[in-house]
Amino acid sequence: MDITDILKGKADSDEDKHHFIPFQQVAAENDFLHTLIHKVVAAKDINHKGQGLWVSMKLLTGDLKQIRKDHPHLVDRNTVVARKMGFPEIIMPGDVRNDIYVTLVQGEFDKQNKTTQKNVEVLMCVCDERGDVIPNAVSQGAGDKPVTHYQSVVYYQIKQQRWMETVKVAIAIEDVQRTHLRFTFKHRSSAESRDKGEKIFAMAYVKLMKPDGTTLRDGEHDLVLYKGDSRKLEDASIYLSNLSCKQMADQKLNLGSSFRSSSGGHPICSRDSFQISTLVCSTKLTQNVDLLGLLKWRSNTSALNENLKKLMKVDGGEVVKFLQDTLDALFSIMMEFSDDSTYDKLVFDALVFLIGLIADRKFQHFNAVLEAYIRQHFSATLAYKKLLSVLTGYVDIASRGLECEPLKRAFKALEYIFKFTVRSRCLYSQLYEGKEKMEYEVSVQRLFEKFNVLMQSKQEGNTLLMQGASLKYLPTVLQDVASIFDPNLLSNLLRSFIQNLPPDRLVKQKLQSMTAIVNTELFQKEECRAILLPIMTTTLNGLIQRRDEEEACVELLSNILEVLYRQNMGNPDRDIQDIMDKLLRSVNQMVIGLGRDHSLIVSTSCSY
Structure with a gap:
């Protein structure tokens, strides 16, 4: 359902008006979800055969506190609130946020000794510097309970997989420095008996903070995949000494070093690839x-x-x-x-x-x-x-x-x-x-x-x-x-x-x-005007007599008179008398010289 016009205020939103969202049938089990979404968005007509979901929609403007007050029947304490993936236009003082969004983008996995392509599942978790998994650090969506591990969708026998699945990592600010993401890869068998015996065949990791103290940059990261004994692949004392991103590995190669076999390290899956993207929304952790x-x-x-x-x-x-x-x-x-x-x-x-x-x-x-x-x-x-x-x-x-x-x-x-x-x-x-x-x-x-x-x-x-x-x-x-x-x-x-x-x-x-x-x-203070007004009227008198900067003179005099005729200005009689004594003759001469049809005379008359 396209809600662009509603969000931009071009179309009305009414909770009593119902909208039909048709169900889109999946043609094949190995269709990627993001590809399916693109097809639905691009399609003009969908053959839904009457299958779909009826919804109502109302656009509520304002901050959450005000909305709850104005629309208690629509928004209560149990209403799920999803924050924007990114920063709002205004970040008010005291609005502390520390969200890291991680997207499993894509991967390519060689079938190796198998006759068919693997059914790859990615398991993501958040770990500390010892490799211990931090519980409940991954959010799959607003309103959902946090989980310790995130399991990706499994596509059947696909070599090049494109997940585009996004989760949020929420950990304490002080823990980010010692935290990393760990990704393990496992073949899932369609036979339950064989699936139980499947072990992880590769792993990748990335630290959330760089050595210089800045957070992981926003954007895509091509991670290095390591293979080896499944029992040792999750040993942080080994893999944390290895490079995590291919960009870092390429830089090391350019310097003439080898990263393929470090002391006690795991060999690299050179035929496989895995990319993620990250977006840091933090008011405390900078990337600069x-x-x-x-x-x-x-x-x-x-x-x-x-x-x-x-x-x-x-x-x-x-x-x-x-x-x-x-x-x-x-x-x-x-x-x-x-x-x-x-x-x-x-x-x-x-x-x-x-x-x-x-x-x-x-x-x-x-x-x-x-x-x-x-x-x-x-x-x-x-x-x-x-x-x-x-x-x-x-x-x-x-x-x-x-x-x-x-x-x-x-x-x-x-x-x-x-x-x-x-x-x-x-x-x-x-x-x-x-x-x-x-x-x-x-x-x-x-x-x-x-x-x-x-x-x-x-x-x-x-x-x-x-x-x-x-x-x-x-x-x-x-x-x-x-x-x-x-x-x-x-x-x-x-x-x-x-x-x-x-x-x-x-x-x-x-x-x-x-x-x-x-x-x-x-x-507006009477005693202050007594000090300031004389120098203003003296300046105006000299300029008006010389017919110098007439428009700016009229603007100043108009503002003075407008202020003096406001209420609560004390006693303006002395001020008005000063203006009459110094300026009346000069102003009359200027008006006569300009003529009734002059733009300054017309605009000044209209303002009064």
Whole structure:
């Protein structure tokens, strides 16, 4: 039954509507199941002769908790829930998963001394480093009880077998390092008396974790098949010293070594082949050695400098899967070296890299994950000191007209850097009952003063870019900064920030920055408006008289008036009077000069 349109919302799903799923007869016992499925999907008409299954279907959207609440008659505590084979679009903090999906893909087995092809059964189990089988580690499907051994379908007298059977291996995260999968192969006789005497004729294995600490890569693996005495084939002390994958064996051959007969090892079934594929869905185990180096930084602090640099080269898709653990690692480094600034800049740059990833359109849905992490999981009480220190240093470099590439990247992450900074300061204040409040305010003031020095510069090139970025991104931090910083002092710093920029420099960007400030909660405070509004009206008056950047001027003035006419704005009379005194004459002259039909006049009239 094709449910594509239902899943995409193109077709209605109704539990009262019944759908018929016809039974597909198997033409021959040796037809592979995956081939049969392909035939059914491709077939336009199936001669089912009235045999089939009637089902009803309803698409339920939302998370499991909400669905159980909204549809208790459909989903209860006994309803089976199958997780996606792969990662969801969003991995929320606290969503710990460690599932390894194993697919028996195909195999080719020589009949050897038999007159007909073997009826091969594959038996898969999960073993520890001693070869002991871990019980109930294999899941055959959601809702089914876990099993210790998985037995494949047996096809009758087929040389090239294609199973495409998938199971899930679920073991504790701490056990993965010492665990491997073992596959044994046995001929199944159609005669029960003879079948009991059949012994395994080959085995293969693969470790779930590589020597470098990363997990088995996703994809297909061509395993080496070993033959020998059936009693010794399952002896882990022998086979674990042999190579498991043909790729590893080929690499060894290229180096001039032989793998066919190692000391005490089993001979290889050179005529036989066996392939599996794996998919690791884990929020704790990575397949990237560079990311692993950072996550396990405590085990090798001498390589910390290099691992922090390597993190910024890791593929974004791999990083976001381990976003919480990566952030935990970065902030634990900050806390561990609270009295040492050796790694401060590298950790700061790595944090900017992570925030920059999430700003990318490809991963923008992880914004909610980052917000949740800051609110619920972030706990680095000393991080604010280091974040402010590094950022202030970068701004200072730029204010002296020097190239500062890290600051260019940091601007795009500025909003979240301050979210971390403010949250860190709040946690510190709660823990130590407001201690070091003055020191915090001084450090924030010092940072803004560095921005103000930067704005004074008349240099071109890199300085001009830094000034433009400051105008664009600094307003994004005001909401968080104002929550634990004196709003009047912040308003005075912002006024200097605007005033310091030379009058004819980045005029449009300055107007857009002031518009952004107007739309913050800071501007809604009456005492803050008293500080900020005069510099805005003075700037507007000069520009309107010169007929410079008229559209941006109208945008700013419109936003100011819209805010002033909101409820709960205190007493706006003084503010409106200031606007009338400074701007009414200039605005009237501009309107007369533009004419009634000008697009600015029409759009402004429509908005009111």
